[in-house]
């Protein structure tokens with residue numbers, strides 16, 4: 418019996434290109450100014466975290482902006498970058514410059530699953546701030562009201578480690594055997610299975626991660642009928 422479904426975003430609910438081009442592009446353009454404007458408040462932990470991770474304790478705000486842009490370019494899932502991206506993009510979502518983009522089967526499936534009594538959660542490397550906005554400001558209508566909670570690298574841990582899935586199971590209070598994880602990444606599926614969860618791979622046309630055994634793979638959320 419499935420009691421809860423935990424969703425990956427990039428490649429699973431949403432095209433990888435929409436996340437990369439929209440959010441990364443918006444962040445890239447605004448990073449230097451945002452770091453300069455908020456060095457004493459919201460950007461302070463980002464500056465400190467990036468200096469530490471990069472081993473550049475003396476880097477000024479402009480140098481940190483270049484470091485973060487480098488990580489953005491090579492898709493390094495670093496916490497200071499994800500925090501900055503969440504805060505910078507928040508403004509973009511609020512003003513209508515950004516929207517959450519979803520594959521067409523996602524919204525109806527989430528509504529069906531919710532109506533069937535399942536609780537739905539999101540676990541993504543994007544910050545919780547970013548994830549919440551992605552669902553709240555979904556193009557075509559908000560989806561945030563269907564989601565009971567969000568987890569990211571800072572609240573749950575790395576996505577390819579079983580311990581992260583243990584942590585989420587404890588946090589949501591659902592036994593591991595009753596949680597279903599949906600992701601396009603085989604190693605994330607492996608980690609969820611190692612934590613005792615069920616896991617199903619999602620492979621959509623044009624998305625980069627190829628399916629691999631031993632997981633079951635689907636091409637649309639419509640294929641998941643909760644039991």
Ligand SMILES: [Mg+2]
Nearest residue numbers: 425427428601
């Ligand atoms: Mg993914």
